Amino acid sequence: MARLPRAGGLGALLGALAIAATARGEAAPEVDDPAAASNRSRPPAVPNDPVSIAGIEETDFDPSDVGLGIASGVLFVPRNVIDYAFRGADLAATLVNDRQLVPRYRDLFSTPSARLYVFPTLFAETDAPVSVGLRMIFDSRRIGASQRVGFGGLNQVEAETRLVLKGKLAELPAVLSLESYYELVDNRRYYGIGLVPRSDLRNRFVDGTPYEFGYYTERRVRHLASGGLRLSENIELLMSTSLYRRQLETTATRGAEAVTAVFEPGTIPGLSTANPYLVYSEVAARFDSRRIRTRPSPGWLFETYVGGAHPLGGADLAYMRLGARAGFAKPVMRQSNLFALRFTVDGVTPAPGSELPFVELEHQTEYRGFDTRRDYLAMLSSADYTWLLAPALGMRFFADALTVAPSLRSFGAEQLQNMRLALGIGLDAFSGENTLASMVLGVSGDGVRFVATFGAPATHGDRQHRK
Amino acid sequence: MTTINHDARDWISASRPRGSAPRPSLRAGLLGVAALLVAPACGYRPPRFVDAPPALRVDDMTPVPVPAHRTLLAPLNDANIYVRRELVRAMDPRRAGDAGDVNALDGVPESSWFHRLPVFDKPLLGYRRDGAPVQPLIESKDAPVSGLPGARVFVDARGLRFELVPDDAERPGMRIGAMAATSRLLFALGYRTDEVNVVEHAGSRFAATRWPVGIDLGPTPQDRPRRDDPNDRLDHRDRRSLRAFKLAAAWLDIVHVPPRCLRDHYVGEPGKGHVEHAFVGIDGGLGVDRYQERLAWQRDPERSDDNLFLRMVSLGLSPVPAASPPGTPFPSVGLLEDHLLVGSFKPSPPFEPIDRLTPGDAYWMAKRIATVPPRVFQRAAFSSRMPNDAQRWLARTLEERRAAVVAWGYDRVSPLEAGFLHAADPTRGRGPRFQLVDLAVMSGMTSSATSRYDVRYLDADGAALGFARAVVPVGAVVTLELPASVVSRERVVVRVTALRAGVPLPRAAEFHLVRRPSGFAVVGVRH
Numbered sequence: 002m003a004r005l006p007r008a009g010g011l012g013a014l015l016g017a018l019a020i021a022a023t024a025r026g027e028a029a030p031e032v033d034d035p036a037a038a039s040n041r042s043r044p045p046a047v048p049n050d051p052v053s054i055a056g057i058e059e060t061d062f063d064p065s066d067v068g069l070g071i072a073s074g075v076l077f078v079p080r081n082v083i084d085y086a087f088r089g090a091d092l093a094a095t096l097v098n099d100r101q102l103v104p105r106y107r108d109l110f111s112t113p114s115a116r117l118y119v120f121p122t123l124f125a126e127t128d129a130p131v132s133v134g135l136r137m138i139f140d141s142r143r144i145g146a147s148q149r150v151g152f153g154g155l156n157q158v159e160a161e162t163r164l165v166l167k168g169k170l171a172e173l174p175a176v177l178s179l180e181s182y183y184e185l186v187d188n189r190r191y192y193g194i195g196l197v198p199r200s201d202l203r204n205r206f207v208d209g210t211p212y213e214f215g216y217y218t219e220r221r222v223r224h225l226a227s228g229g230l231r232l233s234e235n236i237e238l239l240m241s242t243s244l245y246r247r248q249l250e251t252t253a254t255r256g257a258e259a260v261t262a263v264f265e266p267g268t269i270p271g272l273s274t275a276n277p278y279l280v281y282s283e284v285a286a287r288f289d290s291r292r293i294r295t296r297p298s299p300g301w302l303f304e305t306y307v308g309g310a311h312p313l314g315g316a317d318l319a320y321m322r323l324g325a326r327a328g329f330a331k332p333v334m335r336q337s338n339l340f341a342l343r344f345t346v347d348g349v350t351p352a353p354g355s356e357l358p359f360v361e362l363e364h365q366t367e368y369r370g371f372d373t374r375r376d377y378l379a380m381l382s383s384a385d386y387t388w389l390l391a392p393a394l395g396m397r398f399f400a401d402a403l404t405v406a407p408s409l410r411s412f413g414a415e416q417l418q419n420m421r422l423a424l425g426i427g428l429d430a431f432s433g434e435n436t437l438a439s440m441v442l443g444v445s446g447d448g449v450r451f452v453a454t455f456g457a458p459a460t461h462g463d464r465q466h467r468k
Numbered sequence: 469m470t471t472i473n474h475d476a477r478d479w480i481s482a483s484r485p486r487g488s489a490p491r492p493s494l495r496a497g498l499l500g501v502a503a504l505l506v507a508p509a510c511g512y513r514p515p516r517f518v519d520a521p522p523a524l525r526v527d528d529m530t531p532v533p534v535p536a537h538r539t540l541l542a543p544l545n546d547a548n549i550y551v552r553r554e555l556v557r558a559m560d561p562r563r564a565g566d567a568g569d570v571n572a573l574d575g576v577p578e579s580s581w582f583h584r585l586p587v588f589d590k591p592l593l594g595y596r597r598d599g600a601p602v603q604p605l606i607e608s609k610d611a612p613v614s615g616l617p618g619a620r621v622f623v624d625a626r627g628l629r630f631e632l633v634p635d636d637a638e639r640p641g642m643r644i645g646a647m648a649a650t651s652r653l654l655f656a657l658g659y660r661t662d663e664v665n666v667v668e669h670a671g672s673r674f675a676a677t678r679w680p681v682g683i684d685l686g687p688t689p690q691d692r693p694r695r696d697d698p699n700d701r702l703d704h705r706d707r708r709s710l711r712a713f714k715l716a717a718a719w720l721d722i723v724h725v726p727p728r729c730l731r732d733h734y735v736g737e738p739g740k741g742h743v744e745h746a747f748v749g750i751d752g753g754l755g756v757d758r759y760q761e762r763l764a765w766q767r768d769p770e771r772s773d774d775n776l777f778l779r780m781v782s783l784g785l786s787p788v789p790a791a792s793p794p795g796t797p798f799p800s801v802g803l804l805e806d807h808l809l810v811g812s813f814k815p816s817p818p819f820e821p822i823d824r825l826t827p828g829d830a831y832w833m834a835k836r837i838a839t840v841p842p843r844v845f846q847r848a849a850f851s852s853r854m855p856n857d858a859q860r861w862l863a864r865t866l867e868e869r870r871a872a873v874v875a876w877g878y879d880r881v882s883p884l885e886a887g888f889l890h891a892a893d894p895t896r897g898r899g900p901r902f903q904l905v906d907l908a909v910m911s912g913m914t915s916s917a918t919s920r921y922d923v924r925y926l927d928a929d930g931a932a933l934g935f936a937r938a939v940v941p942v943g944a945v946v947t948l949e950l951p952a953s954v955v956s957r958e959r960v961v962v963r964v965t966a967l968r969a970g971v972p973l974p975r976a977a978e979f980h981l982v983r984r985p986s987g988f989a990v991v992g993v994r995h
Contacts, residue, residue, distance in 0.1 A: 043525060043578075043584070044524035044525045044578070045524075045525065046525040046526060046527035047523040047525070047526060047527060047577070048527055049526050049527050049528040049699060049701055050701065051568035051569070051702060053523065054523045054526055054568065054569055054570070054571055054577060055523075055566070055568070055570055055571065055572065056517050056518045056520055056522060056523065056571060056572035056991070056992065057515045057516065057517055057518070057572070057992070058516050058517070058518050059515060059516035060515055061512070061513055061514050061515040062512070062513040063512055064511065064512065066562070066563065069561045069562045069563065070562060072561045073560055073561055073562045076559040076560065076561075079559060080555075080556055080559040080560055083552060083555045083556060083559075084552060084556050087547065087548055087551070087552035088552075333784075333785070334784070334785055335770040335772065335784060336770055337770070337772075337784060338783070338784040338785065386783065388779070388783050388784025388785075389772070389779070389784060390776055390779050390780055391776060391779075396780065430550065430551075438550075438551055
C-alpha cells in the first residue's frame with residue numbers, strides 16, 4: 002500500500018514540478034561525487050518477475066480486445082512461421098558463436114579476418130508452397146564456404162554445400178569451387194515441348210484430358226567443380242565440370258493431373274528414374290563491367306559458352322550446348338535510374354542417336370512470366386527500368402519476350418507470332434550492396450505471377466546453377 | 469460481473485442434462501466458444517492490485533556467470549528489423565499490452581536497465597564513474613568494442629581504458645560535444661549510459677568514452693531477453709524505458725539508433741557480477757546526424773526530392789531540387805530545430821520496442837522529461853565545451869523542444885496524478901475527498917478554464933457505482949468528493965477522463981483505492 006503525500010507532500014510535489022518548469026541555473030562543472038552516489042540508501046528489491054513488479058494479482062479484461070484476439074488467432078500460423086524462420090536463423094548464428102565454430106573455421110583455414118553470416122531465406126511464388134530455409138556463408142580472404150537448406154514440405158527439399166578457394170594463378174586472380182547439391186521436388190510441371198504444345202506434333206496429349214500440363218517429381222543430385230580466372234578487371238574465364246543425375250517420375254498423388262495421365266505414357270522423353278549419371282563440362286567467357294553484381298548497376302555484360310555432356314556407364318545419351326548473353330544498363334538522368342536491355346539465346350544439340358530427356362531442353366528461368374516452354378532453342382529479350390523510391394528501396398518496370406524453337410533453321414514467323422510476353426512491376430529492398438528482399442508481379446498470357454523472396458540473395462548466377 | 473470463464477461455465481452447466489458430463493475436449497471447446505460469444509457482451513473489468521507497497525527496485529542484479537559476447541550480424545539484423553518485424557507486426561492486430569516493468573503506481577523501478585530516480589537537486593548524481601581520462605594517454609593496439617565509428621582505444625595514467633573519437637574538422641566541437649551532452653541528458657532521464665568527456669590530446673579535441681566498464685557483451689537484443697543471463701526475464705519490447713525511448717529520442721533529436729548503441733556489459737568480478745544495459749556511443753544526437761545528412765544531400769549532384777510519391781510517379785526523373793547548405797546559428801551545433809512533430813518521429817533503423825509504445829508509456833516518459841531541471845541542460849551544454857553563446861542557445865533550444873515533447877505525451881492520456889486523500893471530517897459535515905493534479909494545467913500547457921473531468925466510480929469487478937459526475941477544477945487541482953456509495957466499499961476504482969474544451973482525451977486515468985481504518989489509500993495507478 003502506498004500512502005500519498007499529505008498536504009506538505011503535495012506542496013513538495015507541486016513545488017518540485019513548478020521548479021522543474023521554471024528554474025534556471027548557471028553552467029557549472031561536474032561536481033557529482035561517485036562516492037555520494039553509492040552512499041544513497043536503496044529501497045528493498047522485489048523479485049524479478051512482472052507480477053511482483055506490477056503488484057497486480059488479477060489482470061484486467063477489456064471486451065474490445067476479444068475481436069482483435071480472434072483476428073490474431075487466425076493469423077497465428079503464418080505469423081509464427083515467419084517469426085520462427087528468422088528466429089531460427091538467429092539461434093543458429095548464436096549457436097555458431099557459442100560453439101566456437103568461427104574460431105574453428107579460422108584455425109582450420111588460418112584466416113583470422115574471416116566473417117561468417119547466417120541468413121534466413123523465404124521464397125514464395127504463385128501456386129507453389131512457401132519455402133523457408135537457412136543459408137550460412139563463411140567468407141575469408143582465401144576461403145569461402147556455404148551451406149544452404151530449404152524446406153517447403155516433405156517433398157520440397159534442397160540442400161547444398163560449397164567450398165570456394167580463392168587465390169592467384171600466374172599472377173591472375175583465380176577461384177576454384179567444389180560443391181554438392183541435392184534437390185527433391187514433387188510439383189514440377191511438364192507442358193510438353195515447343196512453343197504451342199497442343200499443336201506441336203511431338204506431344205501426344207491423352208484424349209479428352211482437360212489439362213495443359215502434368216505434374217512430375219524430380220530428384221536431382223549434382224557434384225560440381227568449377228574454376229574461374231579473372232583475366233582483367235572485367236573479363237573472366239570460367240570452366241566447370243559436373244557429375245549429375247536427374248531422376249524423373251510421375252507424381253502419382255496428383256491423379257488425373259499426373260504427367261502420365263495428361264500425356265500418353267511412353268511419349269514423354271526421359272521420364273525415368275533410370276536416367277544415367279552425366280558428366281557435363283563447360284567453358285565460358287564473360288565480360289562484365291557492372292560495379293555491383295548483386296543489385297542493379299550500370300555496365301555492360303557479354304557472355305558466351307560451349308559445353309558437352311557424356312554419360313557414365315555406356316548409356317546412349319550425349320549432347321552439346323552453345324549460347325550467349327548480352328546486355329547493358331545505362332543511367333538515365335541519375336546514376337540510380339537505370340535502363341537495361343538483355344538478350345539471351347541458349348541451344349542444345351543431342352548427339353546422333355540420343356534422345357534428350359525433356360529436362361535437358363532449353364528454357365529461360367529468367368523469364369518473369371511462367372517459364373513453361375522448352376525446346377532445343379530458347380531466346381529471351383528483356384527490358385527493365387529501375388529507379389529509387391527511397392535510399393534502400395528500388396522500383397522497376399519490366400517487359401520480357403520469350404520464344405522457343407526446334408532449331409535455328411526452323412525459327413520463323415510462328416516464333417514471333419506466338420512469342421510469350423510478360424509485363425510487370427517489382428520492388429527491391431537493398432542493404433548495402435545486397436538485395437535484401439524482392440517482390441515481382443508479372444502479367445502474361447498465362448496469368449499473374451507473383452514472386453517474393455526474402456533473405457540473402459542467391460549468388461549463383463552462372464548457367465550450371467540456373468539449370 | 470464475475471469472470472468470463474465463470475459465466476460461461478454456469479451457462480453450460482445450466483443447459484446440460486442432469487447426470488451427464490461433457491467430454492473434456494468438448495467441454496473445453498464449448499467453454500472457449502461460449503467465452504468468445506459472451507465476452508463482447510461483458511464490460512470492462514479493472515486489474516486488481518495487491519495491497520502492498522509499490523516496487524521501487526527490482527532484484528535483477530544477482531550474481532550470474534559472465535554471458536557470452538553477442539556478435540551482431542548486420543545482414544541478419546537488417547533482415548530481422550526490416551523484414552521479420554514488419555511482417556509479424558502486420559499480421560498481429562492485437563494492441564500492445566502494458567509494459568512488464570511498471571510498478572503499481574505506474575512508474576518504472578530501479579533495475580539493471582534504469583538507474584535510481586535522480587535526486588532532484590543533483591540530477592546527474594552517479595553519472596561520473598571515473599571522470600575524464602588522466603594524462604598521459606597511451607594508444608592501445610586493442611580494437612574498440614563500442615562500435616563507435618572512428619574510435620581509437622587509449623589507456624590513461626590510471627590504467628583505465630577509454631575510446632576516443634576525433635572531432636570533425638569541418639565542424640569543430642559539433643560531434644564530440646553532442647556525444648557528451650546527449651549522454652548526460654539520457655542519464656538525467658534515468659537511462660544507464662556511458663560516461664563521455666571532451667578532452668584534449670596531442671593538440672586535438674576528442675570525445676573520450678569510458679568503455680567498457682567491466683566486460684562488453686555486445687549489442688542488447690531489441691526483441692527478446694538474453695538466453696544466457698538468468699536476470700534477463702522480460703521481453704525487451706515490453707520494457708517501458710525502451711518503448712518510451714521514442715520521446716527521449718525525439719527530444720534529443722537522435723534520428724539514428726543503430727543496434728550498437730544499446731549494449732550489455734558485465735559489471736563486477738566474473739561469477740560475482742551482473743549484466744547492465746546502457747546506451748553507448750550515441751554520436752548523432754542534438755541534430756548532428758540531421759546536419760550531416762542534409763549536407764551530404766546538398767552536396768549530391770543527383771539528389772532527388774524526399775517525397776516518395778513524387779519519386780514514384782516521376783520514375784526518378786524529377787528535376788534536381790534546389791538545396792542550400794544547412795544553416796545553424798553556430799558551427800559547433802547540429803541542425804537542431806526548436807519545433808518538432810513527436811508523433812511522426814521514428815528513429816532509423818527502427819528501434820523495435822518503440823513499436824509497442826502505449827499512451828501510458830508516453831505519458832510516463834513525458835513526466836520524466838518534464839522533471840529534468842533546466843540546469844541539467846546547462847551542465848550538459850557545458851560538458852560539450854562549446855563556446856558560451858552556443859551553450860546558451862543549446863540549453864534554450866532543448867527547453868523549447870522539451871515543451872513540445874511533454875505536451876505530446878500529456879495529450880496521450882488524462883495527465884492526472886494522485887494528490888491528497890482527505891479523510892471524512894464529520895465536524896464540518898464533509899465526506900472523504902480525493903485530490904488530483906492535472907500536470908498539463910499545472911505546467912501551463914492548457915487552461916483550467918477549458919478543462920472538465922468526467923469521473924466514474926467502479927467496484928472491483930468493474931460495475932459502476934452510481935452515475936458519472938462532471939467535476940470543475942480549481943487551478944490544476946481536481947477535488948473529488950467521494951460519494952456515500954463509494955465510501956462503504958473495500959475497493960474502489962476511480963476513472964477520470966479529462967476533457968479539453970469539451971473533447972475527451974484519449975485515455976482515462978485510473979486510481980485504485982483500498983479502504984483503511986483511517987480512510988482510503990491508493991494502491992494502484994494506470995494511465
